[in-house]
Amino acid sequence: MFEDNLPKTSLSELGEFGLIDHLTRFVKTHQPTTHKGIGDDAAVINHEKEQSVITTDMLIEGVHFDLAYTPLKHLGYKAVMVNLSDVYAMNAQASQITVSIAVSNRFPVEALEELYAGITLACDTYKVDLIGGDTTSSRSGLVISITAIGQVQTDKVTYRSGAKPNDLLVVTGDLGAAFMGLKVLERENEVFKVNPNAQPDLEPYAYLVERQLKPEARKDIPQLLEALKVKPTSMIDISDGLSSEIIHLCRNAKVGANLFEEKIPLDPAVISVCEEFNIDSTTIALSGGEDYELLFTIDQNDYDKIKGNPNLTVIGHMTEEKEGMHLITRANQKIPIKARGWNSFEDANDKE
Amino acid sequence: MFEDNLPKTSLSELGEFGLIDHLTRFVKTHQPTTHKGIGDDAAVINHEKEQSVITTDMLIEGVHFDLAYTPLKHLGYKAVMVNLSDVYAMNAQASQITVSIAVSNRFPVEALEELYAGITLACDTYKVDLIGGDTTSSRSGLVISITAIGQVQTDKVTYRSGAKPNDLLVVTGDLGAAFMGLKVLERENEVFKVNPNAQPDLEPYAYLVERQLKPEARKDIPQLLEALKVKPTSMIDISDGLSSEIIHLCRNAKVGANLFEEKIPLDPAVISVCEEFNIDSTTIALSGGEDYELLFTIDQNDYDKIKGNPNLTVIGHMTEEKEGMHLITRANQKIPIKARGWNSFEDANDKE
Incomplete structure (x- = not known):
């Protein structure tokens, strides 16, 4: 998806910290519970509701997606959706995500920008804050691991386990x-x-x-x-x-x-x-x-x-x-x- | 690290759900804040302190570790430590982790058991609860992505940013x-x-x-x-x-x-x-x-x-x-x- 006319900047030009800064420079926050987002050892979240829900999913190139027909921006968007869906399935509202990405050197910076464009579009659309993550190299292929956090009132949480006969x-x-x-x-x-x-x-x-x-x-x-x-x-x-x-x-x-x-x-x-x-x-x-x-x-x-x-x-x-x-x-x-x-x-x- | 005399069970024998059940069958919880751990769309956490901290790190075979001299049990332990260290660096106490693993078919189930033995040893030693995660296949190599959650009182959180001259x-x-x-x-x-x-x-x-x-x-x-x-x-x-x-x-x-x-x-x-x-x-x-x-x-x-x-x-x-x-x-x-x-x-x- 990146064998086109995009300019190509190699990952090593930016380095690991430079890359994170570069990719997250447009990240906005939407949630009052996000006290501190990207930029420290950990993010800090305030609690408005009594309970949080937390879920995580990993997408692997060649297993969960094929870049031959998956535009990177769509992939970033979908990777967020996969996780938010689990939060909504608890009858909760999603509030924050962390995103970890491992990527081989064959990906130029511009490819990761596309991926992040999809991630941030999803965050903006769903009013979810990107509060942290990790960006590292892989020996081959692309790995995306997202963790989503949601907020819910105790009496609203819905599990997989409550069905009764005749429901x-x-x-x-x-x-x-x-x-x-x-x-x-x-x-x-x-x-x-x-x-x-x-x-x-x-x-x-x-x-x-x-x-x-x-x-x-x-x-x-x-x-x-x-x-x-x-x-x-x-x-x-x-x-x-x-x-x-x-x-x-x-x-x-x-x-x-x-x-x-x-x-x-x-x-x-x-x-x-x-x-x-x-x-x-x-x-x-x-x-x-x-x-x-x-x-x-x-x-x-x-x-x-x-x-x-x-x-x-x-x-x-x-x-x-x-x-x-x-x-x-x-x-x-x-x-x-x-x-x-x-x-x-x-x-x-x-x-x- | 698994070319030895261990029995070898292929991952596809257990399947994805079977594997998760198998690997997490001995998981205990320690934290009163862990309301619901593994087994639903998301885990549920109660709040005792005003704020949570959250951090995530990904370890990639061939980049962060070499299985030629890293026993899998140690690797699992270390992968948890890497994340807990970030929680403690916020002056918080770690309470929960999620663990996502991608692994190629060359790893038998017994290898993942070793990895999980290290993860659960770390959890038991540090009184941290393993509350969720994802286990999937990779095309090559092992990827471990962990997210750690910690609890902290608002007036105790310590950022990277507060140093003053003469400190x-x-x-x-x-x-x-x-x-x-x-x-x-x-x-x-x-x-x-x-x-x-x-x-x-x-x-x-x-x-x-x-x-x-x-x-x-x-x-x-x-x-x-x-x-x-x-x-x-x-x-x-x-x-x-x-x-x-x-x-x-x-x-x-x-x-x-x-x-x-x-x-x-x-x-x-x-x-x-x-x-x-x-x-x-x-x-x-x-x-x-x-x-x-x-x-x-x-x-x-x-x-x-x-x-x-x-x-x-x-x-x-x-x-x-x-x-x-x-x-x-x-x-x-x-x-x-x-x-x-x-x-x-x-x-x-x-x-x-």
Whole structure:
């Protein structure tokens, strides 16, 4: 992504401290809780809410992203989203992040500037403060490790473990688009390798590609739930695919679940591109991953509060544990739900 | 370090979730502030003190460590120390860490168990809770990214920026040993490559090697300072060498400094091994790095409170900014202090 006409400044020209200063020179803070950001041994955070949540995720070149079709600015943005999504999944609001980056000498400073442009765009958009980090060299490839901190009132924290039988299973947004966006990008990359002059027409796939390259975390959902006066009984973010996350909610709460295939929200673009690729769209929603939507359970008594909200879809309900976890198909067949989500230790090509 | 007789279980046998469960199965918590640790989208922390500090560091194989002479258990321990040292440098107490690890398939599960054994030993020894993290595959090599959280009262936080002219410059422990330990290990590794049957006698270098492989962060210093009723005007941890850190304190506070060569605390083992390697010991103390001691400034009125304490050595004093930063040698020469610490973007062999 940086083999273009950008000027190239080698990392060693700036040195480690110079690089950090250079990359963070435009960092602004938004949060009253950020007492001291970048520039000391550690950042200092004040507490307004009773509790903090903290989460961390690492993205590795060649495992989680391929720079052949991932612009660095998008990558920086997405790396922040991956972490914020985990904060929102606690029903908390994200307030700060730290960013550590390891990068080989093949990256010029300008490439890191692009990456940081994406990170700071995400911070500005989500009103999250970049308060620290580490920048170092790697022997090969790019590694991004982000830790996100959020603030939450004690009575609002939502774990993976609180679902009860008969609770409704609710998902935000729609599923499967990010995975099909990846499929489209991989296909275009193969075409490009054969014919570098081919001009891909990604227009029909714009939504899918955007969901893959520039996902948005659901900051709005904890706010919406508060406005609706709904406290979910459990919540998790959908990073590994719907099946895997349903299994987490069930195992943590020792309950079962029935998921109704016909209720799974799919964008029309997902349905049409699944036909084009000859892939079953339900399978993609169940196992595709990277949707960064939220999956939660609510008490049935709260149904009226969420009914008809375009952000929320009831896709099933929880059951007694002994009833197991099942997908109820459109043909009314009952199929056990198995985890087929992302496992970075398997060959990435095995994951479908 | 794992080409020995240990059993070998491949990472893909356990999978990503199985691996996390496996590696963290013995994790205990120590801190009352740890409300929810590993096992959800994020960890949850309660607040007892008004402020938290947060810091993060990344260690990369081939850049920060060489597995040819770094046992994985020691590496795990050290990776925690590197981060805790930054927390203590804020005059705070460390309470929680998150650990993210990326590892290639050449590492068997047993190797990661060793690494985690070191991490959990550090956590148990320092009463710090491992509350989350990420474990993923890498295409090559091992990456460890740790974020540490600490708790501190607002009036105790100590920044890099508070030094005033005439403040005393104080260092904990002794300097240069970790770097000379590395030199010894590198030499033995070269000998080993030529003659794999050579039995190294590291006994005379035990202190140096331990300082390199198993450093201890100065948890005791914030406690000691509190007991002595001393609040440093500024503080920093010495990870990059004394010169580099003095420059940080001076630049952040817009002051100068005089450092007295004869006052720099050196272990006798450092002096003798520097003679053996024909290296100037002052240069090593100034630029060696990885000492994980604390450097701080105090008001002159506090001198009586720290006088004679075996953990603390006054090595100089701060001056007006225009007087610059100087080393006063034993021969009473005044030499400008330059940063010659660690820069991972230069060839590691250039750093002396």
